[in-house]
Amino acid sequence: MSSLKSTVEEELIAAIRNIPDYPKPGIVFRDITTLLGNPRAFRRAVDELVHPYAGIGVAKVAGIEARGFILGGAMAHQLSTGFVPIRKKGKLPHETVRIAYSLEYGVDEMEMHKDAVKPGEKVILVDDLIATGGTAEAAVKLLRQMGADIVAACFVIDLPGLGGRRKLEALGVEVRTLISFEGD
Ligand SMILES: O=P(O)(O)OC[C@H]1O[C@H](OP(=O)(O)OP(=O)(O)O)[C@H](O)[C@@H]1O
Numbered sequence: 001m002s003s004l005k006s007t008v009e010e011e012l013i014a015a016i017r018n019i020p021d022y023p024k025p026g027i028v029f030r031d032i033t034t035l036l037g038n039p040r041a042f043r044r045a046v047d048e049l050v051h052p053y054a055g056i057g058v059a060k061v062a063g064i065e066a067r068g069f070i071l072g073g074a075m076a077h078q079l080s081t082g083f084v085p086i087r088k089k090g091k092l093p094h095e096t097v098r099i100a101y102s103l104e105y106g107v108d109e110m111e112m113h114k115d116a117v118k119p120g121e122k123v124i125l126v127d128d129l130i131a132t133g134g135t136a137e138a139a140v141k142l143l144r145q146m147g148a149d150i151v152a153a154c155f156v157i158d159l160p161g162l163g164g165r166r167k168l169e170a171l172g173v174e175v176r177t178l179i180s181f182e183g184d
């Protein structure tokens with residue numbers, strides 16, 4: 001790992017706030033609101049997330065509610081692509097595809113609009129964090145159901161102990177993460 005890379009990682013780790021026992025006892029919540037509120041760290045994170053994907057014909061960035069919207073909107077702007085919201089159930093007004101999923105501390109359902117991606121379009125998926133990978137796996141399935149070509153799934157934070165990266169890689173998805181917290 002180069003010293004430049006480790007500086008970026010250190011900066012991002014320092015910008016994240018760790019909240020023990022939220023939302024449930026035993027979970028250390030990795031809170032990126034402090035990173036988003038730090039102009040330098042926010043720009044660094046978005047620059048790092050987008051840099052492999054400039055100029056390769058990406059059509060859409062798909063962001064997972066809620067924090068994936070913030071990162072994904074900035075990435076889409078920087079890459080000059082469209083943005084696709086993947087939302088918790090019941091929030092999107094037009095025809096949707098829906099899927100149930102489980103995550104580190106519960107179960108839920110997510111949706112996207114059926115016309116949000118065209119078959120064959122190159123899409124980057126983004127969220128703030130991958131833990132068990134249940135959320136991102138469901139998003140991958142929705143996008144593929146609509147014919148998206150998923151170039152990569154990107155996250156600021158990996159919790160490698162929870163196996164999410166392996167889950168996505170088993171689906172043939174390239175995974176890119178900026179920092180990881182071992183032992184979560
Ligand atoms: O890899 P997983 O185990 O699926 O967990 C990761 C998901 O958990 C968090 O969102 P959360 O479900 O807490 O929803 P929120 O964005 O509405 O707070 C995070 O932003 C990811 O979307």
Ligand SMILES: Nc1ncnc2[nH]cnc12
Pocket residue numbers: 027028029030031103104105129131184
């Ligand atoms: N530990 C954690 N911190 C923040 N978001 C999460 N989503 C799932 N696990 C999480």
